[in-house]
Amino acid sequence: MSSLVFDTHNFVKKLTKAGMPEVQAEILASEQANLIENLLAIKKDIAxxxxDTALLEKNMKMKIESAKSNLIKWVAGLLMAQAALVAALLKLFAGA
Incomplete structure (x- = not known):
């Protein structure tokens, strides 16, 4: 993760100016900095x-197109084989 700049000193100053005890403000600032450092995602982290998802989607589309093309070839081949079989059977039974 990328880091963000969090001014703990300025944060503590604002809290103490608002009436919070300095020790409590320092603990809060420390915990806030820890949360930002370890848990907050920024735009770069999300990008x-x-x-990766876009690349995966592109690859999956290519695989689906390839599978679809192979399926069409198989169905066309089976239809041609079926037509040849029907023609052979008609010729066989027509001659009998």
């Missing part, structure tokens, strides 16, 4: 999975 990477989007790129």
């Amino acid at each position: 990477l999975p989007k790129q």
